[in-house]
Amino acid sequence: MASTTATPVATPSTSVRVGLALSALIGAANLPALIPDIIDWGEAPPPFGLLLVNAAIGLVSVVCAFLAWNTGNRLAIRINAAALILNAIMVVPGFFIDTTPTVTLISAAFVVGTVVAVVLMMRREHTPVRVTD
8 A cells, every 4th residue: 555645835935925926916917918008008009919928928927926826836936937037028128119108117117026026036945954063
């Protein structure tokens, strides 16, 4: 008869959970950009394909944050961080093209929020190590 031993679940710390919540919020904020006329893009709106890719990246971020919330799965956290960084890179042109001040402000909020979320998510807990000679 095979016995199964339960592996302990490492729940994430509070700072990691704050980073996961912020990343889920950033990911969910990408979805309304698909609805026409919800954002005043100015003279040249981004292509719909780019908005679709951005929404898909946001959905990946939300799913990974949900998976990592209780388990602290480091792979889900890394994929989430990669999705957030890719999203921030896609938002950076909002600083340089001729758009409305609202789009520039939203772009800045996405980049700053991404930096904060990634730093919080990637923190490791310092566990005391017992040294024996």
